[in-house]
Amino acid sequence: MRSAVPGGFTIDDFDVDTEASTVTCPAGNTVALTRKLNATFGKLCNGCPLRAVCTTAKAGRKLVVNPYDPELRAARAAAQDSAFQADYLRWRPMVERSLSWIVANNNRRLRYRGVARNHQWLATRAAAINLRRLLALGLDHNGQTWVIA
DSSP: OOSSSTTOOOOOEEEEEEEEEEEOTTTSSSEEEOOTTTEGGGGGGGTTTTGTOOOOOTTTOOOEEEEEEEHHHHHHHHTTTTTHHHHHHHHHHHEEEEEEEHTTTSSSOOOSSHHHHHHHHHHHHHHHHHHHHHHHHTHHHHHHHEEEE
């Protein structure tokens, strides 16, 4: 997560209470969230001992809170787990490669008018890519069933 100041506080360092619609900064100042989920600390940042690691804005720190903030915080915390990172490093290259196969050969634009025909094209393209991948992994028919060698 990026911070407003290099090496400074990120949004995860602020306590967001979605039920009470408040945000508390690391210095302990609390402000209310607006209807658009903005939190502006403004004058509370003047004279704050943590300002140098929080913001460089003259008007003080402003946060824009995502409607899915609790889920995003949980996902960022889970991403710090070594098991998650190992899975991510294992599967990310294949996912990225599969996406590049879908758009390969000038397939970045839709070929047809209408959602149904384009959905059918994408499903067929994805099935063909999956079959090609399975064949590369050694898919074979042993007379009774399909197996990967």
